[in-house]
Amino acid sequence: xxxVAGTLSVAAQIRLVAELRWRILRNRLRSKxxxxxxxxxxxxAIFSSFLVVGLSFVFCWGAYFSFSTGRLExxxxxxxxxxxxxxxxxxxxxxxxxxxxxxxLLRFPLSLTAFYLVGLAYGLADFSAIASICWLLGIAVGxxxxxxALLPPVLLIFLLFVLMCATxxxxxxxxxxxxxxxxxxxxxxxxxxxxxxVSLQFIRPLITRSGSWSSAESVLRFxxxxxxxxxxxxxxxxxxxxxxxxxxxxxxxxxxxxxIGVFSALLWHRFAAQYRGEELSEAAAPARIAARxxxxxxxxxxxxxxxxxxxxxxxRKEFRYLSRNGFLLVSLLMPPILVLLFSSQFGGxxxxxxxxxxxxxxxxxxxxxxxxxxxxxxxxxxxxxxxxGIQTYFTAPVRFRDVLLGKNLMHxxxxxxxxxxxxxxxxxxxxxxxxxxxxxxxxxVIFATAGQFAIADWVSLSFPRKLEFGTMRGQRxxxxxxxxxxxxxxxxxxxxxxxxxxGRWTHSPWLPAESFVALAAASTAGYFATLDALSGVAxxxxxxxxxxxxx
Amino acid sequence: MTDAAIVTEKLTRRFGPLLAVDGIDLQVAAxxxxxxxxxxxxxxxxxxxxxxxxxxxxxxxxQLLGSDFSSHAVEVKRQIGVVPxxxxxxxxxxxxEYLNFVGRMYGLDRATTRQRSEELLxxxxxxxxxxxxxxxxxxxxxxxxxxAAAVIHGPRILFLDEPFEGVDALAAGALKALLxxxxxxxxxxxxxxxxxxxxxxxxxxxxxxxxxxxxxxGSLAELRAGxxxxxxxxxxxxxxxxxxxxxxGSGRPQMEELSWLM
Numbered sequence: 055x056x057x058v059a060g061t062l063s064v065a066a067q068i069r070l071v072a073e074l075r076w077r078i079l080r081n082r083l084r085s086k087x088x089x090x091x092x093x094x095x096x097x098x099a100i101f102s103s104f105l106v107v108g109l110s111f112v113f114c115w116g117a118y119f120s121f122s123t124g125r126l127e128x129x130x131x132x133x134x135x136x137x138x139x140x141x142x143x144x145x146x147x148x149x150x151x152x153x154x155x156x157x158x159l160l161r162f163p164l165s166l167t168a169f170y171l172v173g174l175a176y177g178l179a180d181f182s183a184i185a186s187i188c189w190l191l192g193i194a195v196g197x198x199x200x201x202x203a204l205l206p207p208v209l210l211i212f213l214l215f216v217l218m219c220a221t222x223x224x225x226x227x228x229x230x231x232x233x234x235x236x237x238x239x240x241x242x243x244x245x246x247x248x249x250x251x252v253s254l255q256f257i258r259p260l261i262t263r264s265g266s267w268s269s270a271e272s273v274l275r276f277x278x279x280x281x282x283x284x285x286x287x288x289x290x291x292x293x294x295x296x297x298x299x300x301x302x303x304x305x306x307x308x309x310x311x312x313x314i315g316v317f318s319a320l321l322w323h324r325f326a327a328q329y330r331g332e333e334l335s336e337a338a339a340p341a342r343i344a345a346r347x348x349x350x351x352x353x354x355x356x357x358x359x360x361x362x363x364x365x366x367x368x369x370r371k372e373f374r375y376l377s378r379n380g381f382l383l384v385s386l387l388m389p390p391i392l393v394l395l396f397s398s399q400f401g402g403x404x405x406x407x408x409x410x411x412x413x414x415x416x417x418x419x420x421x422x423x424x425x426x427x428x429x430x431x432x433x434x435x436x437x438x439x440x441x442x443g444i445q446t447y448f449t450a451p452v453r454f455r456d457v458l459l460g461k462n463l464m465h466x467x468x469x470x471x472x473x474x475x476x477x478x479x480x481x482x483x484x485x486x487x488x489x490x491x492x493x494x495x496x497x498x499v500i501f502a503t504a505g506q507f508a509i510a511d512w513v514s515l516s517f518p519r520k521l522e523f524g525t526m527r528g529q530r531x532x533x534x535x536x537x538x539x540x541x542x543x544x545x546x547x548x549x550x551x552x553x554x555x556x557g558r559w560t561h562s563p564w565l566p567a568e569s570f571v572a573l574a575a576a577s578t579a580g581y582f583a584t585l586d587a588l589s590g591v592a593x594x595x596x597x598x599x600x601x602x603x604x605x
Numbered sequence: 606m607t608d609a610a611i612v613t614e615k616l617t618r619r620f621g622p623l624l625a626v627d628g629i630d631l632q633v634a635a636x637x638x639x640x641x642x643x644x645x646x647x648x649x650x651x652x653x654x655x656x657x658x659x660x661x662x663x664x665x666x667x668q669l670l671g672s673d674f675s676s677h678a679v680e681v682k683r684q685i686g687v688v689p690x691x692x693x694x695x696x697x698x699x700x701x702e703y704l705n706f707v708g709r710m711y712g713l714d715r716a717t718t719r720q721r722s723e724e725l726l727x728x729x730x731x732x733x734x735x736x737x738x739x740x741x742x743x744x745x746x747x748x749x750x751x752x753a754a755a756v757i758h759g760p761r762i763l764f765l766d767e768p769f770e771g772v773d774a775l776a777a778g779a780l781k782a783l784l785x786x787x788x789x790x791x792x793x794x795x796x797x798x799x800x801x802x803x804x805x806x807x808x809x810x811x812x813x814x815x816x817x818x819x820x821x822x823g824s825l826a827e828l829r830a831g832x833x834x835x836x837x838x839x840x841x842x843x844x845x846x847x848x849x850x851x852x853x854g855s856g857r858p859q860m861e862e863l864s865w866l867m
Contacts, residue, residue, distance in 0.1 A: 367709035371695060371702075378697045378738065445693030446754075448659050450710040451682035597660060604691050 064168045068175045071159065075179065106185045110192035117196025121204070126293040130277045132193055133215070133285035136186045140219045141226060143182035166329045173325055177224045187216060197292070207295035207303065214310045215288045221317040222284075228324040284313045361463075364452045368460025375439060376468070382432075386472060389425050393476045396421065397483040414487040418480060419495045419554060425476055426502050427543050429469045433510035434539040436461050437603060438521035444603045454592035455585035462507045462581075469503060490563040494554065497570030502546045505577035508584040513538050515588065515595045518602045609668075610635040610762050610793035611656065616665035618651050625651045627817035628665065633810070635670075635761075636791045638784070640798070640808035644850055648817040649797045650690045650766060656795070657687045657764050669762060683711065686760030688768050692751040696740040700731050700750050703739060704757055711758035718757070725753035728783075730776060745771040752780065762793045769803060781807060805842040815850050 113132055120128040159172065177183060190212050197208045233239050280286050291306035358366035376382055397417075437444060447457050477486075486492055517534045550570075557566040592599070611633035618626040626648040633639045643649045654660035656667055658678055667674040669681045687693075695703055701722050708718030726732040729749040731742075739747060748771050755763060763784075769777045784807065788794055798804050804811065805825065812822040821828055829840045860867075 363709045363712055363714075367706050371698065371706050374702060375695075375697050439697070441696055442691045442693050443695035445659060445687075445689045445691070446695065446707065446710070449657055449682060449685075449687040449689065449693065450707065451679045451712070452710050453679065593661075600659060 064171050067164065067168055067172050071172055071176060072179060075176075102181065102185075106188050109185075110188045113189045113192035114196040114199075117193040118200050119196075121197055121200030121296060126289075126296060127277070129193075129289040129292055130280075130286055132189075133289045134277065134280070136189050137219060137285040140182050140186040141223055143185075144180055144223060144227060145230065160329060160331075166326060169329055170322060170325050173224055173321075174220055177220050177227065180223070183220060183223070186219065190216065201296065204292075204295060208292065211288050211291050211295075211307070211310075214307065214314060215284070218284050218310060218314045218317065221314060221321050225317055225321045225324065228321070228328070232324075282309075284310060287313070361460075362456060364450075364456040365460045365463070368457050369464050372461055372464035376464070379439065386468065389428055389472045390475045390479055392428070393421055393425070393479050394483070396424075397480060414480070414485050415491050417484055418487040419491065419498070419550075421476065421480060422473065422495050422499055423502075423547055423550065425473055426499060426506075427547075429472055430503065430506050430510065430543070431539055433462070433465050433507060434513045434535045435517075435519055435521070436465070436510065436514040437518050437599060440603050441520065442604045444599055448596050448600070454589040457592075458511050458585060458588055462511070465507075466503065473499065488563070490557070490567050491554075493564075494557070494566035494570050497567060497574045498550045498553075500574035501570055501577045502550065504574065504581045505546065506542055508581045508588070509538065509542055511584075511588050512591060515591050515599065518599050520603050520605060608635045609633065610637070610670055611639075611795060612666075612668040613652075613656070614666040614668075616652065616655060616667060617663050618648075618655060618660065619663045624817050626655070626662075626814075629814065629817075629819040631812060631819065631822070633793060633795060635793050636788055637810050638788045638794045638796070638808045640796050640804035640811040641814065642797070642801070642804060642811060642846060643814035647814045649814055652814065653764055653766050653795070653797060654689070657685065657689065658682060659687075659689060683758075684760060685762045685764065686755035686758065687764045688748075688751045688755045688766055689764075690766045692747055694739050694747055694751060694754075697738050699735060699738055700726055700742070700746075700753075701735060703750065704754055707754040708757050713758060721757050722753075725757060728779070729753050743771075745773055745776070748772050749776055749780075756787075760792065762795065763787070765794065765796045767798055768796065769798065769800065801841075801843045801846055811842070813846060813849055821845075821849050 113136075116128060116132050120126055120132075160169065164172065178187075194205070194208050194212060197204045233243060277286070281290065287306045287309045291303050291310065294300075294302035294306060358369060361369065432438075440447075447454065480486070487495070513535045517538075519535070553566045553569050556569075557563055609632055611631060613629055613631040615628040615630065616626060617624070617628050629648075629652065631652075641649055641652070651660060655662050656669070656674075658674060658681075670684055672681050674681050695706065698706065704722035704725060705715075705718050708721060709715070713721070723732070729752070731746060731750060731753075734742075739750065742750065748768065752765070752768055755765070769780070772780065781803075784794055796804065796808060808825070810822075810824050811828060813820050821831070823831075825842065828842075828845050
């Protein structure tokens with residue numbers, strides 16, 4: 055008979071989980087393709103360390119200033135900043151992806167208590183938690199310097215505050231995990247997240263227009279309304295300890311403890327559901343049983359009949375993929391929104407909007423260039439969402455040029471729609487430029503797009519990177535493709551700028567338009583000429599493609 | 606063999622220093638139900654990938670239906686159907702959309718593609734979830750869809766990598782019957798599976814690959830006759846397989862080392 059496994063202390067289990075996280079990170083960075091990631095990680099670590107240590111000094115000085123000048127209301131600001139950072143930062147960096155699944159630990163013989171404690175400790179190893187604790191220590195040092203007698207109550211308050219923050223963070227994380235487990239919810243949340251991020255960009259122009267909220271003092275005016283909440287309670291406890299109000303101190307501590315109790319109970323409830331075997335997988339999504347299709351005659355007109363069946367099939371497939379990718383769909387809303395944002399901030403017919411206005415002669419080409427920069431980037435990793443389906447392209451009797459053509463046509467169609475929308479918005483906001491500049495810009499867009507498709511296809515074939523639908527975390531193209539895209543965009547922007555300015559210098563308004571029309575024709579012809587060569591590249595690179603995308 | 610559907614000559618594939626497939630010579634006649642066996646890591650999937658154009662051989666030649674694969678890739682692919690390892694499905698399409706896509710990629714007209722798609726979905730019992738994308742299918746359903754996609758254009762050779770894995774007994778029975786009918790009509794089926802009972806029941810001919818080398822090839826009767834020990838007629842394919850693969854002692858795990866478990 056096999057041995058019976060021995061028991062392991064919770065501390066040992068926490069240490070094992072920490073080791074596991076470290077090994078996962080180390081092994082991920084060991085692969086050849088992750089060298090750039092490693093460099094990025096080292097830079098991020100150095101930058102983060104400076105940021106955390108620097109801000110710790112700021113918090114230390116802020117606490118010392120508050121205590122020594124008696125302006126204890128500033129403590130509210132410090133506690134709220136830490137609390138908001140602790141709770142929101144993990145969502146921004148890790149909320150939308152499947153990182154190491156903590157729940158997988160449930161296969162091991164853990165008690166619910168151990169699972170809860172390991173889960174809490176797991177949260178304390180996050181960057182946001184470590185940074186926040188460093189900043190809290192900064193406050194403690196500041197308070198200690200100002201009044202050494204305050205240290206014991208300060209440490210008690212910090213202990214409770216850390217426990218409360220860690221519990222809330224894990225609670226939010228576990229709820230997000232549950233919501234994000236479903237593909238549709240995940241895509242919807244990612245879409246809402248992006249829209250929210252973009253909407254925040256409009257706050258500054260609105261504030262500038264209204265002329266209010268110009269200083270931190272104004273923010274401080276609103277903080278008393280938040281007094282029943284935990285960060286305010288921690289601050290109030292500290293203030294009460296400073297002035298020696300024992301009853302107020304105990305009341306705030308009791309409030310903080312009550313919050314910890316409530317959040318702990320909720321977290322316990324969530325972890326207990328996971329412990330009992332809560333099913334989060336996509337396969338569990340209820341299937342809609344629909345009436346069976348009856349065979350229909352194929353009388354509908356084929357709108358793509360001008361294209362070969364293979365190109366049309368790829369085009370249709372790309373359209374369906376786009377229509378089902380909430381993240382991509384929402385990102386398509388971005389360009390017109392950004393055009394609106396920039397035209398609100400930098401240009402406009404209405405002097406009330408901003409003090410500086412740009413002429414459409416400059417603003418229009420600049421915005422189109424910006425749109426190309428935004429819209430062409432996905433073309434440099436155009437197989438990102440194929441997954442295992444990439445094998446179909448290689449087993450089917452199809453020349454790869456047809457696959458590339460179908461993909462590029464879809465991309466070009468989307469770009470056309472986006473550019474027309476943005477042009478309409480620009481026309482309404484700041485007006486259209488003169489005919490020569492308009493013609494030159496449109497021709498330049500065609501030149502830049504067709505020219506980039508050939509390079510982007512080569513990069514997509516040579517340096518593919520798999521991306522997941524509706525996921526943000528870790529969703530970026532390979533380092534090389536980003537650099538090539540960046541370099542090509544800069545080169546093309548340089549060429550276009552030179553040609554545009556050449557028209558000004560030579561006082562020939564139609565010279566840029568003529569030049570760009572010639573370049574557009576040449577780049578379009580060049581694009582079609584490279585398709586066969588790219589089919590050869592696809593054949594050579596198929597193993598890399600299949601291996602990367604089927605992983 | 607004049608009516609050979611699949612012929613390989615010294616087919617070799619290296620991955621850096623690793624010799625995954627070591628100069629194998631295969632001959633599969635048209636209309637044969639051919640089983641390709643081997644332990645994990647023997648080179649089965651690498652071979653099937655080379656036979657279907659998913660992997661370029663390091664050296665050697667692949668000839669399908671008399672045409673050289675490397676020089677007539679598109680023409681050859683038109684006549685073969687593949688269920689590759691991992692199935693190769695576009696997971697964000699619905700089953701019907703995927704079949705329509707594949708049919709069009711193989712050059713079928715729209716009406717034929719749509720009709721065949723509906724019939725295949727009905728046969729595979731996938732027609733009652735028309736709105737579900739493939740990502741929401743179970744593993745067995747995905748396998749059935751991959752099989753449907755492999756046959757939609759009426760291939761002359763069918764390559765199946767573990768086709769019955771995860772498929773329920775009811776559907777598997779229907780599929781086996783369908784595949785049997787296809788071979789009667791002259792379609793060649795090249796099958797890999799770890800379930801030796803399935804191979805024994807379906808296949809008339811078998812090849813065994815071990816450490817990248819072809820160690821046996823022939824009809825079941827020929828393999829039985831070549832196996833020493835028991836009466837040839839009573840020998841099962843599993844026994845043949847174990848006797849061939851386990852000859853050098855490396856194929857069969859040594860249980861004695863796990864005495865603490867027993």
